[in-house]
Amino acid sequence: MEHLTFTNKNGDFTIDHPENINSLYFPLASEVGLKSAISPNLGGDAKIDQESFLIEPVSIDNLHNNRSTRNFWIKNQFGQVASLTGASARQEAQKFSDEQEESRISAGFMWQKLERQLKKPQLTATLTSFIPHNENVEIMQIDIINKSEVEQTLTPYAAIPIFGRSADNIRDHRNVTSMLHRIKTNQFGVEVCPTMSFDERGHRLNNKIYYVFGFDDKEKGPQTFYPTVESFIGEAGNFTHPAAVFKDSTGFDSQTSIDGREAMGAFRFDSFTLDVGQSKSFIILMGIEEEEKAIHNMAKKYSKLSQVRSSLVETQNYWLDKVSVGFHTKDINFDNYMKWVCFQPYLRRIFGCSFLPHHDYGRGGRGWRDLWQDCLSLLLMEPKAVRSMIINNYKGVRLDGTNATIIGQGEGEFLADRNGISRVWMDHALWPLITTKLYIDQTGDIDILTKEVSYFKDSHIKRGTAIDNLWTETYGNEQRTATNDLYTGSILEHLLIQHLTAFYEVGQHNVYRLRGADWNDALDMADENGESVAFTTAYSGNLMELASLVRLLESRTNIKSIEILEEIGLLLKSDSDIYDKINRKHHILDAYTNQCQHNTNGHKIKLSLSEIALNLIQKATWLRQHLQQNEWLDVNEAEGWYNSYYDNSGKATDGYYNGQIHMMLTGQVFTIMNYVATDEQIRKMTASADHYLYRPEIGGYRLNTDFKEIKSDLGRMFGFAYGEKENGAVFSHMTVMYANALYRRGFAKEGWKALKSLADTALKFETSRIYPGIPEYFRSDGRGVYHYLTGAASWYMLTMVTEVFGLQGKSGDLVLYPKLLAEQFDEKGIASITAPFDSKAFHITYENRKHKDFGDYVITEANCDGRNLDITDDAFVLISKTQLDQLGDAEHRITIVLN
Numbered sequence: 001m002e003h004l005t006f007t008n009k010n011g012d013f014t015i016d017h018p019e020n021i022n023s024l025y026f027p028l029a030s031e032v033g034l035k036s037a038i039s040p041n042l043g044g045d046a047k048i049d050q051e052s053f054l055i056e057p058v059s060i061d062n063l064h065n066n067r068s069t070r071n072f073w074i075k076n077q078f079g080q081v082a083s084l085t086g087a088s089a090r091q092e093a094q095k096f097s098d099e100q101e102e103s104r105i106s107a108g109f110m111w112q113k114l115e116r117q118l119k120k121p122q123l124t125a126t127l128t129s130f131i132p133h134n135e136n137v138e139i140m141q142i143d144i145i146n147k148s149e150v151e152q153t154l155t156p157y158a159a160i161p162i163f164g165r166s167a168d169n170i171r172d173h174r175n176v177t178s179m180l181h182r183i184k185t186n187q188f189g190v191e192v193c194p195t196m197s198f199d200e201r202g203h204r205l206n207n208k209i210y211y212v213f214g215f216d217d218k219e220k221g222p223q224t225f226y227p228t229v230e231s232f233i234g235e236a237g238n239f240t241h242p243a244a245v246f247k248d249s250t251g252f253d254s255q256t257s258i259d260g261r262e263a264m265g266a267f268r269f270d271s272f273t274l275d276v277g278q279s280k281s282f283i284i285l286m287g288i289e290e291e292e293k294a295i296h297n298m299a300k301k302y303s304k305l306s307q308v309r310s311s312l313v314e315t316q317n318y319w320l321d322k323v324s325v326g327f328h329t330k331d332i333n334f335d336n337y338m339k340w341v342c343f344q345p346y347l348r349r350i351f352g353c354s355f356l357p358h359h360d361y362g363r364g365g366r367g368w369r370d371l372w373q374d375c376l377s378l379l380l381m382e383p384k385a386v387r388s389m390i391i392n393n394y395k396g397v398r399l400d401g402t403n404a405t406i407i408g409q410g411e412g413e414f415l416a417d418r419n420g421i422s423r424v425w426m427d428h429a430l431w432p433l434i435t436t437k438l439y440i441d442q443t444g445d446i447d448i449l450t451k452e453v454s455y456f457k458d459s460h461i462k463r464g465t466a467i468d469n470l471w472t473e474t475y476g477n478e479q480r481t482a483t484n485d486l487y488t489g490s491i492l493e494h495l496l497i498q499h500l501t502a503f504y505e506v507g508q509h510n511v512y513r514l515r516g517a518d519w520n521d522a523l524d525m526a527d528e529n530g531e532s533v534a535f536t537t538a539y540s541g542n543l544m545e546l547a548s549l550v551r552l553l554e555s556r557t558n559i560k561s562i563e564i565l566e567e568i569g570l571l572l573k574s575d576s577d578i579y580d581k582i583n584r585k586h587h588i589l590d591a592y593t594n595q596c597q598h599n600t601n602g603h604k605i606k607l608s609l610s611e612i613a614l615n616l617i618q619k620a621t622w623l624r625q626h627l628q629q630n631e632w633l634d635v636n637e638a639e640g641w642y643n644s645y646y647d648n649s650g651k652a653t654d655g656y657y658n659g660q661i662h663m664m665l666t667g668q669v670f671t672i673m674n675y676v677a678t679d680e681q682i683r684k685m686t687a688s689a690d691h692y693l694y695r696p697e698i699g700g701y702r703l704n705t706d707f708k709e710i711k712s713d714l715g716r717m718f719g720f721a722y723g724e725k726e727n728g729a730v731f732s733h734m735t736v737m738y739a740n741a742l743y744r745r746g747f748a749k750e751g752w753k754a755l756k757s758l759a760d761t762a763l764k765f766e767t768s769r770i771y772p773g774i775p776e777y778f779r780s781d782g783r784g785v786y787h788y789l790t791g792a793a794s795w796y797m798l799t800m801v802t803e804v805f806g807l808q809g810k811s812g813d814l815v816l817y818p819k820l821l822a823e824q825f826d827e828k829g830i831a832s833i834t835a836p837f838d839s840k841a842f843h844i845t846y847e848n849r850k851h852k853d854f855g856d857y858v859i860t861e862a863n864c865d866g867r868n869l870d871i872t873d874d875a876f877v878l879i880s881k882t883q884l885d886q887l888g889d890a891e892h893r894i895t896i897v898l899n
Contacts, residue, residue: 016103191209325380341793344773427532450490462593511631523715530714532644672742770787805818821854
């Protein structure tokens with residue numbers, strides 16, 4: 001049985017016989033564009049974006065298709081042929097016999113090494129793949145050692161199929177688009193420059209060049225070339241039995257041009273002889289550029305083996321430095337696992353929500369939630385880089401409180417929806433405040449709330465229920481006034497509009513309407529009458545947090561009032577009797593959105609900050625009471641939970657009906673997190689979740705019980721098989737948020753149970769079948785799927801740093817209040833974390849010599865660099881912003897004793 005082993009404290013790992021698991025893939029990428037997925041036998045794809053795929057796009061179900069394999073063949077003087085990647089017909093067949101070759105994958109951040117012991121011919125091959133962090137080239141270094149007892153003369157062949165066009169052409173006009181290819185060989189390899197990008201809406205001239213070059217360790221290029229698929233595989237051959245290798249079919253010389261064919265980055269090097277134990281190395285470069293000069297500069301740079309090796313080390317160090325958070329607990333495997341969890345937000349920033357084999361949807365880029373949730377982890381690792389991101393992200397908010405859902409490539413770039421889809425996710429207004437609150441806590445930069453930012457504008461108005469026929473693309477995507485001036489408002493104004501408009505958009509139960517969906521995108525069939533109790537509770541918490549930020553702005557600055565858009569006054573009604581009147585709420589919202597349909601008059605009014613804060617608190621308090629009184633389900637003395645939704649028929653989703661229990665985890669997460677649930681209710685909720693949702697063998701807490709119906713009045717999720725994706729899988733994101741909520745409320749044991757179950761399942765390789773990290777979900781057999789690109793990683797990291805290890809910001813001050821359990825300390829009673837705060841590096845060690853649990857210890861001693869720190873009456877350590885500013889740039893060591 002294959003198993004995964006960590007080899008150091010940086011998260012590097014090995015797996016033997018990885019090719020026996022078809023669903024394994026690894027991400028390689030640079031910061032400047034090139035993104036690759038690579039399987040254990042070097043299958044997978046490589047691309048810049050949706051329009052520019054170097055290697056044919058793959059999904060998880062054709063990842064094992066050898067058409068997209070980066071292959072390297074060897075043939076000896078006895079006619080024995082083998083693929084160094086294991087992707088030959090003979091070697092594929094050997095997987096099912098006792099003759100399987102020994103193989104091992106070693107990998108770390110953005111690099112993979114495949115080692116294979118070939119039997120015929122007898123060779124050891126090592127293929128190392130990586131993408132330099134600042135280049136658009138994927139590099140493969142091949143090292144071959146003669147392991148036989150006799151001298152061997154070997155002929156090497158490289159073979160990388162070049163797709164060279166848009167992913168849309170994988171079936172659509174596949175053959176026609178190959179006719180656009182202009183293929184040529186040169187002394188280093190094969191270049192493909194299609195004449196145009198095929199698009200029936202409007203063909204565009206192409207300026208991208210796709211290439212595959214090769215060199216031996218003497219910087220010598222190939223001898224013979226096979227620049228088309230036909231020339232390489234032959235009429236009777238295929239990619240695992242190519243005629244060029246097995247039949248010595250005739251190739252082409254350098255300086256050959258061929259037009260209109262499927263391209264192949266294939267070539268043969270000069271034969272060479274290895275004595276017993278001798279070695280030989282090769283370099284394969286594959287990439288995308290817009291100028292031939294750039295390609296040849298790349299070839300000149302990376303034709304040298306020494307440069308490739310030094311670039312690999314530089315790339316490894318670059319990504320290790322990026323992950324500036326590290327953990328030390330009793331479990332070294334968990335500590336290494338956390339390295340990958342902390343690395344995953346970088347992967348999502350680069351890959352978006354597409355461009356890996358499971359993530360075969362969309363056309364690249366990230367969604368609105370992704371923009372904000374990815375900032376959570378970046379705030380903990382690269383806080384300096386986040387301020388501008390936050391400010392620019394607010395440019396996606398519309399005056400009606402909704403936001404753009406098409407995000408451009410540049411920071412703060414949002415695009416109009418040209419498909420006429422007025423999709424509104426009712427949870428979208430939540431995430432900007434959550435991220436901004438964390439930013440202010442980490443930095444103390446309360447002034448960011450006064451920063452002036454523009455608003456997004458397109459044809460969608462009145463919260464997606466109407467079209468602005470006056471808007472055109474000439475108008476642009478920034479809101480204007482009646483005098484055609486760009487309208488801007490403070491970030492605080494943006495937050496008020498988002499939260500106040502949502503407050504008035506309620507359904508028949510006076511709960512926020514579900515609209516197109518909430519966080520759970522698969523609840524997409526209840527637009528008319530659906531309501532989200534779960535996220536209404538989240539909004540209640542956000543309103544209270546926003547009130548606290550308004551008060552902080554007033555207390556930390558000389559600002560007593562702010563100017564906001566005149567129309568917002570409609571939403572700040574102080575008459576709390578309105579809150580119970582659904583129709584009245586609708587009238588208020590209509591009155592506001594009617595005045596913000598095309599241009600705004602731009603007039604502003606001055607309002608007292610204290611009055612705004614009081615108004616927000618009133619709304620939050622009413623929501624909490626309303627939810628507590630109407631949505632709690634008291635099942636018995638030990639169990640109970642909150643209803644999560646109302647479907648399109650106006651019926652509650654949770655409870656006992658149709659002869660069975662119905663429970664959804666989402667409704668419990670946000671009621672706990674946002675102080676709607678009482679402590680006694682939390683005890684009942686955790687008991688219920690353990691009873692009806694917890695399955696440790698598949699990762700922990702399922703997203704819901706089996707409703708045993710399609711439920712077309714709620715969402716597509718109920719059409720999925722139970723245990724898949726949103727329908728009853730262990731959905732990592734919500735499980736982590738459940739843990740976070742429990743920690744916030746002091747239920748550390750229950751929170752750790754949720755976190756540990758996810759980690760244990762992910763690291764149980766024989767079940768999870770994934771490389772280290774947290775997947776989007778675990779399906780009903782425990783296999784992890786939709787790996788790497790999930791917001792769960794940001795929330796897992798956030799929870800470990802701020803709650804478990806207690807490294808929290810409070811308006812710029814550093815608070816240390818750990819919630820570690822006895823089992824998390826090593827045998828000496830030590831647990832530690834390395835993390836930045838306020839642009840300073842800290843190594844914080846907790847000493848718990850008596851191995852007490854959270855709740856049974858308090859902080860009795862604390863020092864920073866040998867100087868004692870004050871411990872508050874509440875038994876936590878606080879280092880003020882002023883004290884932090886006095887610290888130098890070197891790493892600071894804090895030791896805290898728990899007794």
